[in-house]
Amino acid sequence: MPQSNPLPHKIAPVADELGELFAARGHELALVGGSVRDILLGRAGNDLDLTTDARPERVLELVKDWADSVWTIGIDFGTVGVRKGGWLLEITTYRSESYDPKSRKPEVVYGETLEADLARRDFAVNAMAVRLPAHEFVDPYGGVSDLSARLLRTPATPEQSFGDDPLRMLRAARFAAQLGFTVAPETVAAMTEMAERIEIVSAERIRDELDKLICGAQPRAGLTLLVETGLAARVLPELPKLRLEIDEHHRHKDVYEHTLTVLDQAMAQEEDGKADRVLRWSALMHDVGKPKTRRHEAAGRVSFHHHEVVGAQLTRKRMTELRFPKDIVADVSQLVELHLRFHGYGTGEWTDSAVRRYVRDAGHLLDRLHKLTRADCTTRNKRKAAALSRTYDQLEERIARLAEQEELAKIRPELDGNDIQRILGVGPGPVIGRAYKFLLDLRLDKGVIGAEAAEAALLEWARGQK
Known part of the structure; x- marks a missing residue:
């Protein structure tokens, strides 16, 4: 339902400009999802997510003379990418998507309303929108309240949400790592119950979520959630296997906890606040x-x-x-x-x-x-x-x-491959590789000894070869 707008003066002019363009042509456009969430968190960047009732082909027609550049890599999923000045915008047609139990790819079905589009979103904090250019705030699932409580809940039941897209279970852990949010108990329970469903998701999509989790501000929180729900056993089984049983005399460390501590301490040495993947x-x-x-x-x-x-x-x-x-x-x-x-x-x-x-x-x-x-x-x-x-x-x-x-x-040998061939009077072949390794070991052992001494050593080595 419409709400009072908590984002006054925070909407980028480029979004309003695009909203006016769509409205003039009889189409709806709204800032949506992560963009709205990040603006409310004070961490917005130059990437904006938008949604519309216009089909992708129509979106291309609308933006072709307005955008600086356009890309269509996600058009099969209803998404058109646009660059305008320093802004990157992704415009996605209202949609719903779900997995066939045996499929690794979502089936995309276009929707008709903004409210229905929000219902299919992963979490309530990502199910908020601002209609453009009117700036009408739409929050049918209490996303603002959850944002304030730093809580992750699904708009629909978690079972329905994870059934539609099992990757959302990993996304919950990723947001716990990136944003420091707590996952609602019923959501954790569903993740535990439905963990095996993650196996229908492609390796590439799983990789992207794990990588974002690891590069988040608090990866320990996300990794702990994955282990406790059993998801890690299916996507990164090496991690829960580190929970070795500590012997009765407590003479060796809990390797799992040690690993999380090493990760924390490695992060503490990163430079300029940038995650080192x-x-x-x-x-x-x-x-x-x-x-x-x-x-x-x-x-x-x-x-x-x-x-x-x-x-x-x-x-x-x-x-x-x-x-x-x-x-x-x-x-x-x-x-x-x-x-x-x-x-x-x-x-x-x-x-x-x-x-x-x-x-x-x-x-x-x-x-x-x-x-x-x-x-x-x-x-x-x-x-x-x-x-x-x-x-x-x-x-x-x-x-x-x-x-x-x-x-x-x-560090390099003092003689290169051409020198070796010249000195030994041989052409390219395995002997050059063996001679190069000898010279590299000599360089490591003796340091810089000069080309003349290196040549003498090479000849002496060659005399000892078959």
């Missing part, structure tokens, strides 16, 4: 190899030998199945595999060669590896934590000194 996923996945490598040793001890290697494999498999870009998969997996390397440093016993190898293996991920390694210290023993921190400070200082001496981040 690779760092956060690495923190979340760094110990997922522990359940498979857990062994009970003598005297009640528990070991997890090589869990970093197993964890890297599991991370690569999960993130690939979720259709993450290959570079993200590679970076996160590499950080998981490297996260224990520092503990071989002891109290500083590494040679300069070992430090060079540490830097070389980390490559462009060195800064993130520093942060992940520091975040992985969750001991409550202040003396032990301080000692670990000092030791890592010392390692970073050694890296910095070596970098000043020899541009450590750009």
